[in-house]
Amino acid sequence: MLRTLRPALLLATASVTAGLLTAPAAAFAADTTTQLTASQMSAALKTVAGSTGASAAKGWAGSFRMTSERQGSGSGTFVTDPAGGRAYTRIDVPYQHETQYAVARKGVYTSLSTAREKAAVKMMRRPSVKYVFAARPSLNITSWTRDNSADPSTVLTDDTEYAGTKVTHTDNSATYRFDDDDEGAYTYEVSAAGVLTSAKISYSSYMTVAFTWRYGAQHVTLPTTAQTIGSATLDKGLAYLDLGTDVRKLAKKSAADVRVAANKHTVRVSVLRKVVKRDVTRFNQDAKVKVVAVTTVTGGVRISARNPWTGVKVAYTIKASGKKVVVTKK
Known part of the structure; x- marks a missing residue:
């Protein structure tokens, strides 16, 4: 051809x-x-x-x-x-x-x-x-x-x-x-x-x-x-298009990655923060835009994002609790 x-x-x-x-x-x-x-x-x-x-x-x-x-x-x-x-x-x-x-x-x-x-x-x-x-x-x-x-x-x-x-x-x-x-x-x-x-x-x-x-x-x-x-502007729009779904999936994925890193032992807060920050960095790199921010909170981290066009905000906390990782929508 x-x-x-x-x-x-x-x-x-x-x-x-x-x-x-x-x-x-x-x-x-x-x-x-x-x-x-x-x-x-x-x-x-x-x-x-x-x-x-x-x-x-x-x-x-x-x-x-x-x-x-x-x-x-x-x-x-x-x-x-x-x-x-x-x-x-x-x-x-x-x-x-x-x-x-x-x-x-x-x-x-x-x-x-x-x-x-x-x-x-x-x-x-x-x-x-x-x-x-x-x-x-x-x-x-x-x-x-x-x-x-x-x-x-x-x-x-x-x-x-x-x-x-x-x-x-x-x-x-x-x-x-x-x-x-x-x-x-x-x-x-x-x-x-x-x-x-x-x-x-x-x-x-x-x-x-x-x-x-x-x-x-x-x-x-x-x-x-x-x-x-x-x-570049279209890439930014695409990154925020499914914000609620994307941040929820990111929170769940990060929690799962933390559990793997803990290997059935007590989850250390330092490890949790390191893993979540790594996952958020990768997410933003794939989106070509810094969509999600990570903030340190007691016992873990808070991930959050705000759609600049609609004003919609999404946030989750990811915290260590013994051998568990608790994800909460804020």
């Missing part, structure tokens, strides 16, 4: 039927078919990739469609504006629905994709938020589209070292076809100018993906400030 397809399509591996792209015209009466060895096919498609890259230098846009006998259809849209240093991708396939905007030397906007993320922004009283922004000051648009989008030059050269055929049509356009060593059948349509215009990739009898591309200057409009939340 092509590398540029994997982020969207590996999650739908049970997928797709054929026939999304109109077959290249059997209508050309004077078509010429040439057999190509694996090395010849690779060289030919690298040449096409060069011409395609030159055409894509000012910008390019494209789309794909996939269908599945068992899991339904899917689609995607891609836009790249090299001059503006921006790119856009939208993937809507079984098990993955995601939109991204990439900005050179700044970062990536990614659509909120989970119920927890959406619940977090609602809790934070920011219901208009649709995207989370992750800063990436070193982001390069060319590299990013190669890895995350259907960059046409990359599609052409990702997996091409197989023998196949080149069909030259009367208008000097061409069709390249080959099968890989597994179940993939590849068809590339190339214009008379040597530029990739469409592709179809079929995986045995269960999956077909069809791409089309167009070339020229593009424009990508980014999400607004009201639609965007920073990744």
Whole structure:
């Protein structure tokens, strides 16, 4: 499978039927078919990739469609504006629905994709938020589209070292076809100018993906400030989303860890405090936010947290009592 397809399509591996792209015209009466060895096919498609890259230098846009006998259809849209240093991708396939905007030397906007993320922004009283922004000051648009989008030059050269055929049509356009060593059948349509215009990739009898591309200057409009939340802020919201449940579980886990450390002997307060502080530190590290605080109390500790958006407070004491550990909600 092509590398540029994997982020969207590996999650739908049970997928797709054929026939999304109109077959290249059997209508050309004077078509010429040439057999190509694996090395010849690779060289030919690298040449096409060069011409395609030159055409894509000012910008390019494209789309794909996939269908599945068992899991339904899917689609995607891609836009790249090299001059503006921006790119856009939208993937809507079984098990993955995601939109991204990439900005050179700044970062990536990614659509909120989970119920927890959406619940977090609602809790934070920011219901208009649709995207989370992750800063990436070193982001390069060319590299990013190669890895995350259907960059046409990359599609052409990702997996091409197989023998196949080149069909030259009367208008000097061409069709390249080959099968890989597994179940993939590849068809590339190339214009008379040597530029990739469409592709179809079929995986045995269960999956077909069809791409089309167009070339020229593009424009990508980014999400607004009201639609965007920073990744650190979202992480904080997620950390507080299930505060009551999380702190209760932490208290019980810490108590259990203290019992293990005591090994059926009398629980020492010093050991209890050390174990609970360790567990709270790990909890905060996993949350990426200092959510829970630990305070020393007589016979043990008090763990507590306050949701900064809702004002809800949660606290438990964890105390030593002979060979037992007593957890009390405050």
